[in-house]
Amino acid sequence: MDIFVTIATKRKCIIERTLGLIVFFISSTTPGFSQKQTLINIETAHNAIVLQADTGNRLGVIYFGEKLKKAAEYQSIPAMTKRQADVDYSGIFHSAYTPAGSRNLVEPAIQVTHADGNTSLDLQYVSHSTKKIDDNVSLTTVLLKDPAYPFEVTLYYKVYQKEDVMEQWSVIRHKENGNVMLQKFASANLFFSANQYWLRQYHGDWAREMQPEETRLTPGIKVLDSKLGTRENLYQPPSFMVSFNSPATEDEGKVLLGSVEWSGNFRVDLEVDPLNDLRLIAGMNNFASEYSLKPSEEFTTPAFLYTYSVKGKGEASRNLHDWAREYRILNGKGSRETLLNNWESTYFDFNESILSELVKDAKKLGVDVFLLDDGWFGNKYPRNNDHAGLGDWQENKKKLPNGIGYLVKEAQKNAVKFGIWVEPEMVNPKSELYEKHPDWVIREPNRPEHLYRNQLVLDLSNPKVQDFLVSIFDTLFIKNPGLAFIKWDCNAVIYNAHSAYQQKQSHLYIDYVRGLYKVMERVRAKYPKVPMMLCSGGGGRVDYGALKYFTEFWVSDNTDPLERIFMQYEYSYFFPAIAHDNHVTDWGKQPLKFRTDVAMMGKLGFDIVVSKLNENDLKFCQQAVINYKSVSDEVWHGDLYRLMSPRENDFASLMYVNKDRSKAVMFNYLVNNRFGAGSTLPVKLKGLQADKKYSVKEINIYPGTKSTLEENAVFSGDYLMTIGFNPNVNVRRTSVILEINEVK
CATH class of the missing domain: 1.20.5 (Single alpha-helices involved in coiled-coils or other helix-helix interfaces)
Structure with missing residues (x-):
């Protein structure tokens, strides 16, 4: 016993x-x-992220969500979490910037090999500070250091108070005896606690951009990424949503909208950890990009942008729109110009006289700009198709014997402006540039060349190539000072990634994008007010890293209006309408009115043969340009409310409301032609003021037809938002635009 x-x-x-x-x-x-607590409260108008350093100086995220009225109460949050038999054995699942090695058991935000070969990293809190940039913007910095190595990371949190938006990035540096190899280098490492997590991500390809997919995140890691080098948006855009507890709707639910501000390879890790918490790590993709960091050199990551709302996707997207117009998109609070593009009228087959007539058509149509697209350059290898000439930016003497300057003057005679297409980053093997500078081309010397749209990518990590790109714009603007619009295209992805300039090939993907931004910065410094469209074989490069240099972006080469309704609807969550380039073309089987009404959802343009329009079609387009200009301020600067999703209903409906709630415009489109499809019930409007009275009037009516709606009907805002209004969308009225004005 x-x-x-x-x-x-x-x-x-x-x-x-x-x-x-x-x-x-x-x-x-x-x-x-912990007995000793260092709290770092980072707050917007309504939300907060709270960091805490424990007694071991390890920095963790203890809260992300709605802001508390009493900041002192944040420190009580961790003790409220009680899980039976669940233990974070590492103690850093909730890390604010998770290092690899040492005690880590989950996906890291940063992974390095020190100069002495050691692969572990321990980042401990040292200090933090907050600087007020202006009445709305503040910047919090947090310094972390490894206690055993002279290695440090500074975390940056930029807060846009009233917009409820944050940007987050990191700066990595060291003073070791030799280079440190960076194997992973995230911009942000967020941490959330909820019962469930729902991801809305996007995928696609050329002409199929922004296809949504919503799924519940389960234990393990979901990775969103791009490895294309350029055109990062082609298969997988860097923008996404995460809903907490249940999928958010337009007006209800907790949701985060996020986007990586980077025009190259990106990566987002979404890991549901063993304790059912969500770890979100976002930034540049470390794929084939191990970076050798010299002592005292700084490695700055791109920003990760996000906003959070407890009132659904609609409020979150309006937050991003306000931020983008105020702080990011070039001239985001200004105006935009309508245009006529020649691409679908002529493709490569044009000459000076044909273009002169198209310039006159632009005047006849009533638009502001005539845009000359691809095919105007190359002499030894003329650009008569996409197989040759790219890289040789001299006017084709056969097509344009008097040069671009003649066309600029023709446009000025007709009281329209002149714009031009360029694709400066690319080269055809059949070009003088390729023959003279094969070392400027990204290509493996011992492999067959793989072409994408018959072209290769120039090595923008090379300063000489950067200078060449800037010279393209200088030549155009010096010879043609009246040039008033640039369409910047980018059609190829990077195959056989190899640089004759780079000593370390793993630097290429990162230094390419850095070189691209240097070019854009230089061009913008010289020509700060010229409107520029960001195009990439359609919507292959749509991100806020590049959009700071552009006034707008091309949504997709797919201009079928039915398809565009779906694409534009999804893009609208992340980018305001003032940045969407929408053109009326001959794609699709819908009538001209439908195609035009859809294009009016953003920045209106045309890509049609004006001379072939019949009398009523021409009259309609001319009046549509006038109507568009009467409501464009609401479209460009108003608050967007999505009323009926095209994925869930027979018709799509959305509206833009100006800031003082005195005027709105409502777009309605039939997306299902089945028998009886249409607006059988009134649509509840949003964003109006309940105690105001509003007139509702249909605009953009095709000549010879009449509206079926009562003319200038007047309702209270309360009625329109509680009962609604039926736009009478059906197979005979497939698109309806309503102008809503306050009646005083």
Whole structure:
């Protein structure tokens, strides 16, 4: 019996010591148990992210969500989480910037190999500060250091108070005796606690951009990324949503909208950890991009942009729109110009006289700009198709014997402006540029060349290539000072990634984008007010990293209006309408009115043969340009409310409301032609003021037809938002635009 008592006693002691060690371990690594707390509250108007350094100086995220009225109460949050039998043995699942090696058991935000070959990293809190940039913007910096190595990371949190928007990035530096190899280098490492997580991501390809997919995140890691080098948006855009507890709707639910501000390879890790918390790590993709960092050199990551709302996707998207117009998109609070493009009228087959007539058509149509697209350059290898000439930016003497300057003057005679297409980053093998500078081309010297749209990518990590790109714009603007619009295209992805300039090939993907931004910065510094369209074989490059240099972006080469309704609807969550380039073309089987009404959802343009329009079609287009200009301020600068989703209903409906709630415009489109499809019930409007009265009037009516709606009907805002209004969309009225004005 004594033996059994002794064994039982020893077993009890072992259990007690084990439990004691677990308690000690948790108390020394988990912020909720620490005696000494350093809290860092980073707050917008309505939301907060709260960081805490524990007694071991490890920095964790203890809260992300709605802002508390009393900031002192944030420190009580960790102790409120009680999970039976769940223990974070590492103590850093909730890390604000998770290092690889050492005690980490989950996906890292940063991974390095030190100069001495050590692969572990321990980042500890040192200090933080907050600087007020202006009445709305502040910047919080947090310094982390490794206690064993002269290696540090500074985390940056830029807060846009009233927009409820944050940008987050990191700067990595060291003073070791030799280079440190960076294997992963995220911009942001966020941490969330909820019962469930729902991801709305996007995928696609050329002419199929922004196809949504919504799924519940389950334990493990979901990775969103691009490895294309350029055109990062082609298969997988860097923008997404995460809903908490249940999928958010337009007006209800907790949701985060996020986007990586980078025009190259990006990566987003969404990891549901063993404790059912969500870890979100976002930034540049580390694929084939190990970076050798010299002592005292700084490695700055791109920003990760996000906004959070407890009132659904609609409010979150309006937050981003306000931020983008105020702080990011070039001239985001200004105006835009309508245009006529020649591409679908002529493709490569044009000459000076044909273009002169098209310039006159632009005047006849009533638009502001005539845009000359691809095919105007190359002499030794004329650009008569997409197989030759790219890179040789001299006017084709056969097509344009008097040069671009003649066309600029023709446009000025007709009281329209002149714009031009360029694709400066690319080269055809059949070009003088390729023959003279094969070392400027990204290509493996010992492999067959793989072409994408018959072209290759120039090596923008090379300063000489950067200078060449800037010279393209200088030549155009110096010779043609009246040039008033640029369409910047980018059609190829990077195959056989190899640089004759780079000493370390793993730097190419990153330094390419850095070189691209240097070019854009230089061009913008010289020509700060010229409107520029960001195009990439359609919507292959749509991100806020590039959009700071552009006034707008090309949504897709797919201009079928039915398809565009769906694409434009999804893009509208992340980018305001003032940045959407929408053109009326001959794609699709819908009538001209439908095509035009859809294009009016953003920045209106035309890509049609004006001379072939019949009398009524021409009259309609001319009046549509006038109508568009009467409501464009609401479209460009108003608050967007999505009323009926095209994916869930027979018709799509959305409206833009100006800031003082005195005027709105409502777009309605039939997306299902089945029998009886249409607006059988009134649509509840949003964003109006309940105690105001509003007139509702249909505009953009095709000549010879009449509206079926009562002319200038007047309702209270309360009625329109509670009961609604039926736009009478059906197979005979496939698109309806309503102008809504306050009646005083």
